Structure formats: C-alpha cells, structure tokens
Amino acid sequence: MNWTVRLTVNGEPRTLALDDPRVTLLDLLRERLHLTGTKKGCDRGQCGACTVLVDGRRINSCLTLAASLDGAEITTIEGVADGDHLHPVQEAFIAHDALQCGFCTPGQIMSAIGLINEGQAGDDAERIREGMSGNLCRCSAYVGIVEAVQNAQQTLASKKTERAA
Numbered sequence: 001m002n003w004t005v006r007l008t009v010n011g012e013p014r015t016l017a018l019d020d021p022r023v024t025l026l027d028l029l030r031e032r033l034h035l036t037g038t039k040k041g042c043d044r045g046q047c048g049a050c051t052v053l054v055d056g057r058r059i060n061s062c063l064t065l066a067a068s069l070d071g072a073e074i075t076t077i078e079g080v081a082d083g084d085h086l087h088p089v090q091e092a093f094i095a096h097d098a099l100q101c102g103f104c105t106p107g108q109i110m111s112a113i114g115l116i117n118e119g120q121a122g123d124d125a126e127r128i129r130e131g132m133s134g135n136l137c138r139c140s141a142y143v144g145i146v147e148a149v150q151n152a153q154q155t156l157a158s159k160k161t162e163r164a165a
C-alpha cells in the first residue's frame with residue numbers, strides 16, 4: 001500500500017509517497033528532503049531540537065506523523081531567512097551569543113519565531129523562559145537565548161509599527 005502526503009515545505013509544494021504510514025515529520029524532513037537543519041535530539045518529545053512550524057504553530061516534528069499533515073504548510077530553519085538576509089530572530093541569536101555548540105539552535109529559533117507569532121513572548125523574561133521551556137540547551141545558553149528572544153520581539157514589533165505608519 002502507498003500513502004501520499006501533500007505538503008508545502010518552505011514555500012515549495014511537495015507530493016511525497018510514504019512507504020510507511022508511521023514515518024514522522026522529522027524523519028521525512030531529514031531523510032527524504034535532506035533538510036537536516038532540524039535536529040533529532042531525543043526523538044521522544046522531550047528536548048525541542050526538532051521544532052518546526054506547521055501552519056505557523058510550533059510543534060515537535062519527532063512526535064508528528066507526516067501522514068497526518070496532508071495539506072499543511074511546514075517551515076523549517078532552512079526557510080526563515082529572506083535570501084541573504086537572516087530572520088531577525090537569527091540575527092538576535094548571533095548578537096546575544098545565544099548558542100555554543102549550536103545543536104539546539106534551529107529548534108530554539110523556530111520555537112522563538114512561533115512564540116513571537118503567537119503574541120505570547122511579552123517583554124517579561126520570565127514569560128519568555130516559560131514559553132521556551134520545551135527547548136532544552138545542554139550548553140546552558142539560556143541567558144543569551146532569553147535576551148535574543150526579547151530583542152527580536154522588539155525588533156519585529158517596531159518593524160510592524162513602521163509598516164503600519
């Protein structure tokens with residue numbers, strides 16, 4: 001039997017035949033589409049390294065069956081920059097030294113983009129810590145991560161205000 005799933009991945013429509021209905025979105029991205037920026041940390045929903053956006057909302061791709069996402073729009077770390085221009089969250093992570101080994105960073109950035117889009121980040125560091133609590137960092141770069149999210153949120157808010165003016 002053959003299972004087919006239609007997805008838009010980083011703006012590109014894809015039709016993918018699955019040979020196993022149990023394949024996760026994470027394995028589909030990494031092994032079939034070679035989008036290896038999304039990391040496999042625990043493979044059981046505990047670390048957040050595999051975070052991507054599905055229809056704008058952040059999810060753990062290791063816990064999500066690809067077959068359940070027919071018609072969905074997926075954004076991975078490879079799809080957030082605008083050509084040579086990094087996304088403001090990527091820029092903020094660099095500016096605030098919010099990474100060391102970098103393994104958790106794609107998941108942290110996707111989670112931060114989702115959090116900011118949800119309007120949940122606020123200006124309060126404690127709220128950001130809570131909102132990012134599903135993303136673990138073995139290098140403990142948390143201080144920089146929270147600062148980066150705060151800063152990116154301010155940048156994105158002022159861009160929005162400029163556009164509205």
Ligand code: FES
Nearest residue numbers: 041042043048062
């Ligand atoms: S790899 Fe998905 S939560 Fe850890």
Ligand code: FES
Nearest residue numbers: 100102137138139
């Ligand atoms: S930067 Fe190394 S795990 Fe987070």
